[in-house]
Amino acid sequence: MASYFVTGTDTGAGKTFSSVALLHALRxxxxxxxxxxxxxxxxxxxxxxxxNDDALALQAASDPRPDYALVNPYALPxxxxxxxxAERAGVRIHLGPIVEAYRHLQGLSGQIVVEGVGGWLxxxxxxxxxxxxxxxxxxxxxxxxxxxxxxxxxxxxTARAIQADGCRLHGWIGSNIEPLEPRYxxxxxxxxxxxxxxxxxxxxxxxxxxxxANLAVG
Numbered sequence: 001m002a003s004y005f006v007t008g009t010d011t012g013a014g015k016t017f018s019s020v021a022l023l024h025a026l027r028x029x030x031x032x033x034x035x036x037x038x039x040x041x042x043x044x045x046x047x048x049x050x051x052n053d054d055a056l057a058l059q060a061a062s063d064p065r066p067d068y069a070l071v072n073p074y075a076l077p078x079x080x081x082x083x084x085x086a087e088r089a090g091v092r093i094h095l096g097p098i099v100e101a102y103r104h105l106q107g108l109s110g111q112i113v114v115e116g117v118g119g120w121l122x123x124x125x126x127x128x129x130x131x132x133x134x135x136x137x138x139x140x141x142x143x144x145x146x147x148x149x150x151x152x153x154x155x156x157x158t159a160r161a162i163q164a165d166g167c168r169l170h171g172w173i174g175s176n177i178e179p180l181e182p183r184y185x186x187x188x189x190x191x192x193x194x195x196x197x198x199x200x201x202x203x204x205x206x207x208x209x210x211x212x213a214n215l216a217v218g
Contacts, residue, residue, distance in 0.1 A: 014175030042079030
């Protein structure tokens, strides 16, 4: 039983798709696992309040299914950087409410997948880095590498930044966000100091639950 923080080489690397597939992989054999998106910008107003598509996908892939407020403590309307979205919404993002929501989720499952924002060095707030949250929750980090031109540089830089921040890099997932020369996967595997946990194919329209078998988590 383990929980993870999922980050990416950049915005659009496939964090949510990979996190949902990871949840289904952790749930294999009947185990419980729940997802969390602590800070989400680009939320739509609904009868139940502000909702974000990525957070809803994590909630839907969870078993048991948590209340939305626990999955996404900070829901921000504008689809922009959290610092800007929070400022425009008149919201201050603090570590405390996120940690509190995480502790409630721990009461539901011993396996929690926490998805970050953008790339590793994208702040959650002016005075709150993603590394601060990772250390507060004491989580190992899984890096989603968006497999596209430039990914080798981004993967190496991100891995170094995670370790320089004193956080534990557990492994990486390859996300084929566009058709790419297969040799790139081998190059990334050689460059990163942790194992590849699997590669998700370029398969537009395929539900991530069906691709969970591509991941080996442990």
